[in-house]
Amino acid sequence: MTTPPTEPMTRLRDALRAMMDAPLRLRGRRGALGSADLDRLSRHIILPTVAVTDEEIARAAFQDRGTKLARQEMWDDLARLIAETDAARAGTPGGESASLLLAFGARSDVVAMTEDALHDGAIPDLDGIDAMEALVDEFAGDYPVAAVVALAHIDMAWAWRAIPGASGLDGAAIRAAHHAARAEALLAPHVDAAGDAPSVAAARCALLRAQPGHGAQHVADRYQHLIDIDPASPRHMRGLGAAVLAAMPGDYRALELEARRTAARTGDIWGAGAYAWVYLDALALDPGALCLLDPAFFIDGLRDILARRRDQHTANLLAAFCAITMRPDTARRAPVIPARDALHACLPWLLRDHLQELHPLIWTQALHRPGAGPLPPRRALLSEGRRTALRAIAAQFADDIAQGQSIAFSPAGMYMLPSL
Template structure:
């Protein structure tokens, strides 16, 4: 990162904190006017290349679309073969997303989306789609790829009925349907688990089933450890583990802290301290109480280790959006304790070095997902998400460099680092 005037962006931030409080209050006044002024300067002064179809997203979409295509063509034997081959070879996208999981998701996507759309419209979903998948299962009773696809379709439909609210917020009928679909998924998978103990797809499915298990006990960690060991480069199981260790599910804040440390120790060769941060990341996003057991310095070191070990633009955008939006201090509840405010401010502050040292292209879908948040089963079209993500990211980054932009400085991101060019 180079600043043409001779100062680093980080040093500029540090000096800014020394301004007297009255001046800071004056600078913060009339935010809307400031945003309008920034919006007028975005095109001219904020140079950040946009990758509307990044390699990771293209890779995921291609594999998922392949699964969907084979299902639509009733080429279930080809789908089953593709899933088994990908699973056995541990094929994955550049950021370690399993090809077998993507093929399976694509194959069941039409059925699941039909249910989600019907529920979003207030209608009663038809059973035609899931019954058709059950018929396919009858044709391939010994194939674990087909079994996993049908079982996970039941799980996805169960989640569509349940939603992401707290248990006491879910209507009784929705709870029953959630349980019924997960029960059917478990009955489908139970016979194949023992026959294919080394299948990563089944390990992922086993972790999915935990959501409907009232008392998973030690099996929770056993299931997640096995899944993580199959592909330690994939952070998704670590993030899901942290969520399942919250008190609202099957754990406690003490258990979350313990298992985050254990996961970090087991995966140090891959992530350094990063696995600790991965386990906590979603937990902090959905439960403010998770901050009470957090070792903040360990978490911040973990974020640095994640990007040091994986300086990929997909990961850089993910962590930047997490710091900027998910951990935005402005989103902190008004009655939040000081500890939570301190935690969010510190994580939000990592945006400075992420932008300065790692980010050089914008991935809009990641920013759109962060701005929408969790719990939405029906999302806008991809084009709308791209627009939203681009606008959100550029304005968020513009606010971060507000003083520089309003002073006429051009902020330029590239593979060679961040440069600031003062107005002449």
């Protein structure tokens, strides 16, 4: 009897599944391994690398579209497109808002000129923003145009505060305050008229960064409105955590409260996922926030996120967070140890059950504190990210590799192969 052509593939698939289900040995040798050891072990990891991801392509497409329409002065088309993507709650595979990416592209030239001047120690020319201001009058009552111009002012206000040396220039504080005040005035007429437009709500949240001094409750209220009208976007929840932390540095009670409140409000969409989303960027900024974190609730959140978002952008993001942001820290305070270790210990199942391909830039981003200074060229970032990820995986499965196994990843999951 002739063997059906599909039978060998069936046997191979069953064998791979059996290998995937086999218990993985993690005996903690990674503490004694140096970089050279990890690099040697990482040669036994088979992990496809995607240098340009679907997420990057989608972000670039929306940003480039916004830039092109603004440069060609096609503001009617841009306003209509922002309104349409707002209404549809359109976004990238990773959950970035399409309307905000369009708005970013539309203002990027004007903001870049301001930032370049400040980096050079010069007072920026206002011709660009003045030209955008004229558009507000031309498109009176059109909220997308007002939102784009307001966001440009917000970026410029932040540049005056954040770019090294800018605060020492003549009238820096007054100029920053002027841009922030102008942004607030531009948004005010649309708070009620376009109150369900995520781009307007997001701009009002961004304005908080340009006007420091608001209390945590005020910050939380603005973000909760944004999350209520666009709950599917994790970007807003991550922004909430970072903003509440900035409003009350060193006091983590408000952060814990808002993480739980957000989880309760979005449970039908994210399960416990919002609790993890709110904490994600906050922990990257200040690991001290672990002191009030509920590890079990956070881990439930990770599982709920991945049950709803099965894309590789999310899998890489959460694996890099647990591997790099939550890696062991010998200088940490004793009360923080259990929570940090519990989150870091999620890495094996994240790798085994969810990782299929490597997105190296996500791993590089995990190495750098949010808002850090200028980064190296893209090629260097890709190389750094791949090396970082492979070392983290090698550290987790060092015993298995040392005993002659190779670790392989595919759409079928992670499995082990005997090394050649």
